Amino acid sequence: MNMTEGSKDMRVVNQAVPKVDAEALVTGKAVYTNDLAPSDCLIVKIIRSPHAHALIKDINTARAEAVPGIECILTYKDCPDKRFTLAGQTYPEASPYDRLILDQRMRFVGDAAAIVAGTSEEAVKKAMKLVRIKYEVLEPVLDFRTAKDNPILVHPEDNWKSLCPVGADNKRNLCAQGVSESGDIEAVLADCDYVVDRVYHTKANQQAMMETFRTYTCLDTYGRLNVVSSTQVPFHVRRILSNALDIPKSKVRVIKPRIGGGFGAKQTAVSEVYPALVTWKTGKPAKIIFTREESLTASSPRHEMEMHVRLGADKEGHIRGIDLYTLSNTGAFGEHGPTTVGLSGHKSIPLYGKAEAFRFTYDVVYTNVMSSGAYRGYGATQGLFAVESAVNELAKILDMDPTVLREMNMVREGDVMPAYYGETAESCALDRCLARAKEMIGWDEKYPCRDMGNGKVRGVGVAMAMQGSGISNVDTGSVAIKVNDDGFYSLMIGATDMGTGCDTILSQMAAECLACDMEDIIVHGVDTDTSPYDCGSYASSTTYVTGMAVVRTCEALVGKICERGAEYLGCSVDDVEFNGAEVINLKTGESITRKEIGNRVM
Amino acid sequence: MEIQFTLNKKQVTAEVGADTVLLGVLRDLGCKSVKCGCETTNCGLCTVWIDGKSRLSCSVLAAGIDGHEVTTLEGVEEEAAEFGRFLAAEGGEQCGFCSPGFIMNVLAMKRELEDPDLEEIKEYLAGNLCRCTGYMSQLRAIQKYMTVQKEKTGKEAQA
Ligand code: FES
Ligand code: FES
Numbered sequence: 065m066n067m068t069e070g071s072k073d074m075r076v077v078n079q080a081v082p083k084v085d086a087e088a089l090v091t092g093k094a095v096y097t098n099d100l101a102p103s104d105c106l107i108v109k110i111i112r113s114p115h116a117h118a119l120i121k122d123i124n125t126a127r128a129e130a131v132p133g134i135e136c137i138l139t140y141k142d143c144p145d146k147r148f149t150l151a152g153q154t155y156p157e158a159s160p161y162d163r164l165i166l167d168q169r170m171r172f173v174g175d176a177a178a179i180v181a182g183t184s185e186e187a188v189k190k191a192m193k194l195v196r197i198k199y200e201v202l203e204p205v206l207d208f209r210t211a212k213d214n215p216i217l218v219h220p221e222d223n224w225k226s227l228c229p230v231g232a233d234n235k236r237n238l239c240a241q242g243v244s245e246s247g248d249i250e251a252v253l254a255d256c257d258y259v260v261d262r263v264y265h266t267k268a269n270q271q272a273m274m275e276t277f278r279t280y281t282c283l284d285t286y287g288r289l290n291v292v293s294s295t296q297v298p299f300h301v302r303r304i305l306s307n308a309l310d311i312p313k314s315k316v317r318v319i320k321p322r323i324g325g326g327f328g329a330k331q332t333a334v335s336e337v338y339p340a341l342v343t344w345k346t347g348k349p350a351k352i353i354f355t356r357e358e359s360l361t362a363s364s365p366r367h368e369m370e371m372h373v374r375l376g377a378d379k380e381g382h383i384r385g386i387d388l389y390t391l392s393n394t395g396a397f398g399e400h401g402p403t404t405v406g407l408s409g410h411k412s413i414p415l416y417g418k419a420e421a422f423r424f425t426y427d428v429v430y431t432n433v434m435s436s437g438a439y440r441g442y443g444a445t446q447g448l449f450a451v452e453s454a455v456n457e458l459a460k461i462l463d464m465d466p467t468v469l470r471e472m473n474m475v476r477e478g479d480v481m482p483a484y485y486g487e488t489a490e491s492c493a494l495d496r497c498l499a500r501a502k503e504m505i506g507w508d509e510k511y512p513c514r515d516m517g518n519g520k521v522r523g524v525g526v527a528m529a530m531q532g533s534g535i536s537n538v539d540t541g542s543v544a545i546k547v548n549d550d551g552f553y554s555l556m557i558g559a560t561d562m563g564t565g566c567d568t569i570l571s572q573m574a575a576e577c578l579a580c581d582m583e584d585i586i587v588h589g590v591d592t593d594t595s596p597y598d599c600g601s602y603a604s605s606t607t608y609v610t611g612m613a614v615v616r617t618c619e620a621l622v623g624k625i626c627e628r629g630a631e632y633l634g635c636s637v638d639d640v641e642f643n644g645a646e647v648i649n650l651k652t653g654e655s656i657t658r659k660e661i662g663n664r665v666m
Numbered sequence: 667m668e669i670q671f672t673l674n675k676k677q678v679t680a681e682v683g684a685d686t687v688l689l690g691v692l693r694d695l696g697c698k699s700v701k702c703g704c705e706t707t708n709c710g711l712c713t714v715w716i717d718g719k720s721r722l723s724c725s726v727l728a729a730g731i732d733g734h735e736v737t738t739l740e741g742v743e744e745e746a747a748e749f750g751r752f753l754a755a756e757g758g759e760q761c762g763f764c765s766p767g768f769i770m771n772v773l774a775m776k777r778e779l780e781d782p783d784l785e786e787i788k789e790y791l792a793g794n795l796c797r798c799t800g801y802m803s804q805l806r807a808i809q810k811y812m813t814v815q816k817e818k819t820g821k822e823a824q825a
Contacts, residue, residue, distance in 0.1 A: 086759055092699020092700075092765070093699075274797050322761070322762065324701075
């Protein structure tokens with residue numbers, strides 16, 4: 065079904081509507097974390113390590129504490145000695161539990177050494193200068209190629225732990241390690257007419273959302289920790305804070321206001337633990353606003369990777385084998401390390417479904433640089449860059465049009481993908497996609513290049529990619545819809561609108577399914593106390609995963625509305641129909657409005 | 667020191683230090699539309715008008731504002747909402763965090779440039795970063811808005 069066909073039978077979905085929060089956003093209303101923080105919040109800042117690897121020998125806070133307005137200065141002595149991860153992932157997280165809120169060991173330039181909280185920015189800044197920290201400076205591991213089995217350990221501690229079998233071993237600087245293969249790759253490559261053997265290096269990069277990391281926290285009437293945070297993963301943040309502070313989850317409430325962009329950065333709880341610790345210790349509201357510099361130097365960028373690709377083909381261009389080794393740099397901590405690396409192979413190798421053998425091996429190593437995290441594409445981008453570059457190199461060697469080489473080898477609908485967990489590509493339009501892209505580019509006229517006649521030559525290039533919407537059998541979206549008095553609906557979602565518009569599109573879907581106007585639906589998200597559980601917004605999955613939850617919930621709700629309607633009309637539920645506005649007894653023509661049902665059920 | 671200035675047509679006073687920047691003062695005075703994205707004059711999120719001219723409030727010392735006139739989005743809300751509807755119709759406010767600063771600069775451009783072409787628009791707004799949109803939707807919104815404005819003033823001139 066194409067878009068135009070689809071829109072014919074859709075009233076609300078597929079229509080261009082302004083976002084439900086548009087008016088507030090374009091008139092600059094106070095809707096983001098820092099706009100909502102009370103003015104008497106303690107200001108929280110972090111003293112960061114100037115050393116890539118060091119042990120704190122002594123922290124003297126006496127003079128700093130004497131600065132008027134300073135509420136507290138917290139060090140590793142004030143934190144639970146129980147490790148956790150900041151990765152916003154479904155429990156049990158693949159990322160190792162390797163962090164403390166504050167640690168005695170500094171693992172990168174920018175690592176948190178102490179927290180300073182006070183009533184004003186000036187007081188806090190002044191106090192930060194007066195804290196005296198004695199470091200024992202240690203040699204760091206800076207080159208990720210030398211990290212594995214390096215005698216210098218980033219995490220020598222004994223209470224480091226890995227919850228999942230991802231091949232992690234802190235005594236080898238390994239955050240994860242693995243291999244998946246099918247067929248005899250060495251034999252196939254040895255038998256190939258051509259083998260392209262290349263190494264590609266991709267650097268870490270920053271998501272650079274316009275709103276830096278920020279959180280404010282306070283205690284509510286019941287003594288519970290309330291957290292308002294710029295996050296993609298409110299429910300994961302609840303667990304992370306309960307782990308970090310070693311308090312029950314029931315003591316934590318996380319609210320997500322409007323978010324100034326995330327792009328994966330906020331799939332890690334970068335800023336939440338610091339004000340949370342301050343509030344938990346002092347009972348007072350506290351907030352942290354990362355500076356842009358902190359956002360760039362102590363955050364959660366894309367993993368740096370080095371990929372060694374060996375690609376074997378016959379003379380005609382049939383790709384017979386792919387061997388990929390990925391070395392991924394997770395930095396000082398393992399957030400999203402074991403999972404992102406997987407995509408570098410699982411989302412690149414299966415593109416070439418006809419290969420007789422493949423092997424994908426990887427090491428994810430700890431080093432003394434800032435920790436990495438999630439970033440759109442989640443590791444796939446790195447692997448695709450390497451494999452697709454190698455395929456283009458092969459095309460060059462074979463003197464073939466790289467699109468033709470791909471058409472010969474690409475995975476097609478119905479193909480089994482040994483390199484993608486042995487799954488079958490049940491919906492795959494890659495062939496049509498490439499054909500359409502060639503048409504749009506004007507490939508055949510432009511390949512390989514045209515002389516523009518003005519001293520410039522313009523070329524064209526191609527690469528393919530595959531991605532999924534969500535993680536199958538892991539990601540969860542849930543939705544609750546209630547009918548209020550007067551019959552309007554509340555749509556409760558745990559999915560996180562971070563500028564992506566899910567509050568709007570999920571309302572559209574609900575209005576479509578309930579045959580009402582969008583105005584009849586109020587959307588509420590996200591408050592972990594009241595929203596249904598959702599793993600959060602990532603992996604381009606909200607429309608698909610939470611969207612399907614909307615559809616199913618609406619179906620169930622329509623059933624219930626019919627039951628109540630029939631009851632009030634005094635007839636059998638089999639005889640009624642709900643048209644969005646009223647429940648009608650099809651036999652007698654009698655009806656009862658949604659509004660009346662809403663008021664009567666109360 | 668105490669400074670006095672006009673904020674969105676109202677007289678206000680504020681107690682500031684010698685190194686206090688205007689951005690924080692404006693937010694403390696309740697103008698939450700003014701955002702901080704970089705604090706180093708690189709993003710445009712903190713754009714306000716000083717005596718009618720676009721300025722980056724993260725790089726203006728509050729002390730120098732004494733006696734001047736400052737306008738934030740809150741002071742031109744209706745006009746902002748009008749342009750904002752064009753922005754929303756084109757999908758130019760995704761997370762919206764850049765919108766207030768961007769809108770202030772668009773409205774300043776409208777006052778300063780007569781009938782700017784695409785290149786002039788791009789140049790005028792080069793300092794307003796947006797991570798979400800890729801700018802195309804914003805440019806479409808501006809062009810449509812400008813066209814409607816032109817029609818309006820044309821009609822007024824005829825009347
Ligand atoms: S905060 Fe002023 S330009 Fe970025
Ligand atoms: S809309 Fe998000 S930064 Fe511009």
